[in-house]
Amino acid sequence: MVAKTFGSAVSGVDAKLITIEVNVGQGTSFYMVGLPDSAVKESQQRVESALKYYGYRMPRQKVVINLAPADLRKEGSSYDLPIAMGILQASEQVFFPELEEYLIMGELSLDGKLRTIKGVLPIAIEARKRGFKGFILPKENAQEAAIVNKLDIIGVETLQEAIHFLEGTQEIAPLVTDTRNVFFNSLEDYAFDFADVQGQENIKRAMEIAAAGGHNVIMIGPPGAGKTMLAKRLPSILPPLSLQEALETTKIHSVAGKLGVEASLVAQRPFRSPHHTISDVALVGGGGNPQPGEISLSHNGVLFLDELPEFKRTVLEVLRQPLEERKVTISRAKVSVDFPANFMLVASMNPCPCGYYNHPEKECVCGPGVVQKYLNKVSGPLLDRIDLHVEVTPVNFEEMTSEGKSESSKSIRERVSLARERQHTRFGDSPDVHCNAMMPSHTVKELCKINQAGKVLLKTAMERLGLSARAYDRILKVSRTIADLAGAEEIRVEHLAEAIQYRSLDREGWAG
Secondary structure, X not given: XXXXXXXXXXXXXXXXXXXEEEEEEOOOOEEEEOOEOHHHXXXXXXXXHHHHHOOOOOOOOEEEEEEEOOOOOEOOOOOHHHHHHHHHHHOOOOOOOOHHHEEEXXXXXXXXXXXXXXXXXXXXXXXXXXXXXXXXXXXXXHHHHOXXXXXXXXXXXXXXXXXXXXXXXXXXXXXXXXXXXXXXXXXXXXXXXHHHOOOOHHHHHHHHHHHHHOOOEEEEOOOOOOHHHHHHOHHHHOOOOOHHHHHHHHHHHHHOOOXXXXXXXXOOOOEEOOOOOOXXXXXXXXXXXXXXXXXXXXXXXXXXXXXXXXXXXXXXHOOHHHHHHOEEEEEOOXXXXXXXXXXXXXXXXXXXXXXXOOOOOOOOOOOOOHHHHHHOOOOHHHHHOOOEEEEOOOOOHHHHOOOOOOOOHHHHHHHHHHHHHHHHHHOOOOOOOOOHHHOOHHHHHHHOOEOHHHHXXXXXXXXXXXXXXXXXXXXXXXXXXXXXXXXXXXXXXXXXXXXXXXXHHHOOOOOO
């Protein structure tokens, strides 16, 4: 007899339907076809043990399992449960009247308990799109799948529960989640706040500009000046995620297996801070079965690279294309996968190996040429793609011990959100442009016009700092953001002057 069940394979951040056909007939062998990897092939032992644990048997006949489409590679252990259900139906041990109305996924342990799987959210979205009645999966993953409405989410803990449910002998109420309620209740849960930061008003201003326009920023200063502290608080002043952005972000974290048990919608903008020993594949994504890297995990959020010159040169250079195109394409001989990568890059670095070059009190002990050599570890093309270069100086004792309250993230976020609303109105007809940092060159010419006094100022700055054409565009984008924060329709000279001062690393002779 032939039985048919349905599962799913994740490719990139989307899922594809997999039909699992099981035929039990005359013979004694077990065959699994349809490009299964080792983890899928090993399901035979897991399924057999789980069936025996609950008093069922593995057929001692010829069993053929086909995973269709046969030209798509199947990977992972999450096909155990649908394979087990197909074997029970095909061997006529159990009759499931609604087997083909449910998409089924789950990894079995040897005693029949279900373990969590990855990529649940895109699979649930695919199940709804394909018109399935419901989705049977491990109970610990049910909260994540319940984000998708108009689909019965049936969370089960054991193989026996799944069997009884599909037989109709046990009722399991579908898990229902009010997605919007969960999302909006979690929007304000920030772990860090700018109210905790004493002093550093000029750096806070730079962070506000970066958040308002989606600009990349690099902070350069001595150890202990507060670079990491400020970077961690950047997500708290970014505009809250929209529901669509939250779904996009959750899909990526689901595919990467980063959501955790009983997780639901990601309601906060991601903040990723990889160690400087990270490989280029771990940063950009890849592997035999392409997985999202850190830059995709920071989609719609912040990627923080602390101690930037300590990262390997090859790792930093792979950032160039994603910073421009806002996506990562992983190409293999048989497959090409796109991962979204619309993130803000925040980097920090010491000005020299000892950390005290340009320090107001401590003396730098680095030898001649050492500072420039250290700064040269970060390539010019990468620095060109960073809009704001900010010098961070240590907080003095008076500021540190001040009783005055610093401005909270909430009040800064309100100004940032207003500036973003102006940009949203301006770019309403451009689906690929959502903030000033994303403007292409032809749009910069249209929307970032400056008067004659501004042109003179910018020409002088270009000549003295030796700026590239890309840096010219970036100054105009930043000045447009400063004007938006000020509520100004036109870019004035003071907006341009403030934008130019955020190109400190372009100054000739900055490092002696």
